[in-house]
Amino acid sequence: MTIIKILFGLFGLSIVVVVHEAGHLIAARLSGIKVEAFSIGWGKVLFSRVWKGTEYRLSLFPLGGYCKMQGEQAMIQAWESKAKTIETSEGDMYGALWWKRIFVSISGPLMNLLFASLIFFFISIIGYNIYYYPSRIVLASEYTDRSDYPADRSGLMSGDRIIRIDGSQIDRFDELQNAILMHPDEEMQFTIERNGQTQQLVVKPELNKETGAGSLGIFPWIEPSIKTLEPDSDFMSLGLLQGDRITAMNGKKVHHALDINRILSSEELQSISFIRDGFEKFLSVDEADSSIENPGIQFEYLTMRTNPGQVVRSIINSFQETWSTVYNSLKGLTMLFKGIDLQSAVSGPLRITYMTGDLAFSGFSQGIGEGLLSFFRFIALINVALFIMNLLPIPVLDGGQILFFMIEGLTQKKPNPTVLYRYQMIGTVMVFALIIFATMNDILFFSRN
Structure with missing residues (x-):
C-alpha cells in the first residue's frame, strides 16, 4: 500500500512540474525562442514526435519533465572560452530581449498559479462534501x-x-x-x-x-457515538455495533472520544456502558479480552455538501481561494524567521510525495469522488507553493533569473558570462543544500513514524 501511495504521489508531483514547464514552453514560443525539446519525465526517451520544430518526448522516469530551449548552453560555452559576451543566434534564449526572457521565466510560476485556480474553480462548480x-x-x-x-x-x-x-x-x-x-x-x-x-x-x-x-x-469535542467499526475491531468482537453511544468504561463516565483514549491507555478494559436504540446497556469484559490493541472505531462526525456553484460565483471563489492560499503561504514563510524547528517544519520531496498519495487514499476511503477531490486540492496547494518558491530571488530559480534579466534591462548591458556563471553556481549550491537538508528531514520523519 505504501508503494502505491508513493507512486500516486509521484504522479501528482509530475503533474505540477509538467504544468510549470508547459508555462515556459508556451511563453518561449510566443517570444520567438526556439524550444528544442519538451519532455514529460526524465531519462531514456521512450517515445518522441517533432511538431513545429519542437521534439515532444515521453521519457522513462515519470517524475516531472523539462523544457529545453535553444542556446541554454551558450552561457557555459562563453565562460569556458573566457569570452566577454554570450554569442547567440536567432531563436536562442540569451539572444532574446531581456523583457522576453523575463516573460518566459515568470510564465512557469504563473502557469502553476493558473492551474491552482482552475482546480479551485472546478471544485467549486461541482460541489463537494x-x-x-x-x-x-x-x-x-x-x-x-x-x-x-x-x-x-x-x-x-x-x-x-x-x-x-x-x-x-x-x-x-x-x-x-x-x-x-x-x-x-x-x-x-x-x-x-x-x-x-x-x-x-x-x-x-x-x-x-x-x-x-x-x-x-485544544482538541475537538468528538461525541463517543460509533459511526463505523473496522472488520478486525476489538470492540466489534466484544459486541458493540454501529450507532452505539459509549457512556462509561470501567465505571468512569465518558463525555467524548478523548475520555475513551485516556481510559484505554491507562488501564485494562473491564466493562462498557452504552446506549443502543435508546436503551442503556452494560457489557462486562472477560479478562482474556481486556487488552484493547485495535479499537477500530470511527466516531460520529458531521457531513455537509456545498452547493454546486454557478460559473461566475465559482470564478470568484477560485480567485478568493487562490489568493487566500498565496497569502497564507507567504505568511507561513515569515514563520521560518521566528525560531521554529526547521527539521520539523520543512518537508522535502519524499515527504511531499508520500503526503500526496496518502491524502488521496484517505479520500478514496470515502469514495472515488472524495479521493480525487483530496488529491487535486493538495495538488492545487503544491502549485501555489511552487509559484511562490520559484519566484524567490535565488539564482537558478525563476525569481533569480528574473532579477538578473531586470538588472540587464536597467543597465542596458549584456550579462558577462563569468558573472552569470558564478551567479548560477551560487544558486545551484543553495538549492542543492536545501534539497539535502529537506531530504534528511524526510528520512528522519519516516524513521520516527
Whole structure:
C-alpha cells in the first residue's frame, strides 16, 4: 500500500512540474525562442514526435519533465572560452530581449498559479462534501502534562463552543483551526457559548515551533457515538455495533472520544456502558479480552455538501481561494524567521510525495469522488507553493533569473558570462543544500513514524 501511495504521489508531483514547464514552453514560443525539446519525465526517451520544430518526448522516469530551449548552453560555452559576451543566434534564449526572457521565466510560476485556480474553480462548480466536527473544544491540558496552554490562560474551558473569531462566524473545528493557524502571538477576539450563555474572551495563540503555526492547546469535542467499526475491531468482537453511544468504561463516565483514549491507555478494559436504540446497556469484559490493541472505531462526525456553484460565483471563489492560499503561504514563510524547528517544519520531496498519495487514499476511503477531490486540492496547494518558491530571488530559480534579466534591462548591458556563471553556481549550491537538508528531514520523519 505504501508503494502505491508513493507512486500516486509521484504522479501528482509530475503533474505540477509538467504544468510549470508547459508555462515556459508556451511563453518561449510566443517570444520567438526556439524550444528544442519538451519532455514529460526524465531519462531514456521512450517515445518522441517533432511538431513545429519542437521534439515532444515521453521519457522513462515519470517524475516531472523539462523544457529545453535553444542556446541554454551558450552561457557555459562563453565562460569556458573566457569570452566577454554570450554569442547567440536567432531563436536562442540569451539572444532574446531581456523583457522576453523575463516573460518566459515568470510564465512557469504563473502557469502553476493558473492551474491552482482552475482546480479551485472546478471544485467549486461541482460541489463537494465536507466532513467535520463542530467547533466545541476540549482542553489539551486535561490530557497532557502541560497546564499553561494559551487556551487555559485565556479562560477557555472544555465544552465551550467557539461561535465567532474576530467577528467571523465559526461552525466547524477546522474553521477554528484555520482562523488561528496564521495568527501566532496575535490577540484575537473570541465569542464563545458556555452553558447556554455567550461570552467574550481575548485569546492569544502561541507559535508552535514544530509546525510554524498558531496553536491554542485544544482538541475537538468528538461525541463517543460509533459511526463505523473496522472488520478486525476489538470492540466489534466484544459486541458493540454501529450507532452505539459509549457512556462509561470501567465505571468512569465518558463525555467524548478523548475520555475513551485516556481510559484505554491507562488501564485494562473491564466493562462498557452504552446506549443502543435508546436503551442503556452494560457489557462486562472477560479478562482474556481486556487488552484493547485495535479499537477500530470511527466516531460520529458531521457531513455537509456545498452547493454546486454557478460559473461566475465559482470564478470568484477560485480567485478568493487562490489568493487566500498565496497569502497564507507567504505568511507561513515569515514563520521560518521566528525560531521554529526547521527539521520539523520543512518537508522535502519524499515527504511531499508520500503526503500526496496518502491524502488521496484517505479520500478514496470515502469514495472515488472524495479521493480525487483530496488529491487535486493538495495538488492545487503544491502549485501555489511552487509559484511562490520559484519566484524567490535565488539564482537558478525563476525569481533569480528574473532579477538578473531586470538588472540587464536597467543597465542596458549584456550579462558577462563569468558573472552569470558564478551567479548560477551560487544558486545551484543553495538549492542543492536545501534539497539535502529537506531530504534528511524526510528520512528522519519516516524513521520516527
